[in-house]
Amino acid sequence: QSLEDIHLQKSLYEHTNRGTDNWFPIVHIDEQINECKYIDEFITVFRGCKQDEFKTNIFQQRQSWTTDLAVARSFAFNHPSSATFLDDRVVIKADVKTLDVLWDRLAESETVLRLGFSPKSATIVMTYSQYQKQQ
Numbered sequence: 005q006s007l008e009d010i011h012l013q014k015s016l017y018e019h020t021n022r023g024t025d026n027w028f029p030i031v032h033i034d035e036q037i038n039e040c041k042y043i044d045e046f047i048t049v050f051r052g053c054k055q056d057e058f059k060t061n062i063f064q065q066r067q068s069w070t071t072d073l074a075v076a077r078s079f080a081f082n083h084p085s086s087a088t089f090l091d092d093r094v095v096i097k098a099d100v101k102t103l104d105v106l107w108d109r110l111a112e113s114e115t116v117l118r119l120g121f122s123p124k125s126a127t128i129v130m131t132y133s134q135y136q137k138q139q
Contacts (some may be wrong), residue, residue, distance in 0.1 A: 010035065033067060033116050037107035046099045046124055047071070049115050052080025055094050058128055063096060065119055067106075072113040073097075073129070080136050095130040098123040 013031055038139035049069035059061045070076050073095070080093045100123050 010037070030063070030079065032119060033106050034119070035106065037116070039126045040105045042102040042105075042106045045102060047102050047105065047115070048097060048099050049117070050076035050097050050129070051096055052076045052078070052083075052095050054091060055092050055128070055131075058094060058096050058126070064121055066124070067116050067119060069098070069100075069115045069117055070113045071115055072137070075112045077130065077135065080130070081132060093132050094128045095135075096126055098126040100124065108110045 013033060014037060028137055044125055050073050051063060051066060051069045053063055053066065057066070070079075076095045080095045081090060100117060100121055103117040104121040105115055108114070109116065
């Protein structure tokens with residue numbers, strides 16, 4: 005590996021094997037990677053996660069979000085870790101300050117948020133049973 009500093013962090017973060025069941029390390033982004041220009045003060049983002057992450061606010065310690073609801077549904081119900089029961093999965097929607105966006109990536113409409121962000125609002129927008137009814 006010839007990369008260093010933020011370039012190494014970006015490379016690891018973007019790697020396709022980074023995830024719950026893979027050996028890749030957890031990478032935290034703690035500085036702004038690109039200039040994210042938004043018209044409004046807030047942006048709506050989505051994330052597929054365990055219901056408990058929502059109830060305990062652990063979702064505020066998760067950086068990888070998306071602006072595309074379909075992508076969040078896919079991560080919630082088609083790509084969870086192998087140790088997760090699907091009926092425990094949800095899609096959450098959060099309105100967050102654009103100042104908390106550290107990196108907006110084209111891949112999967114990903115929006116990388118600052119650790120510990122405080123959303124203006126956060127709600128569950130889909131449960132697994134709701135997802136099944138749509139199929």
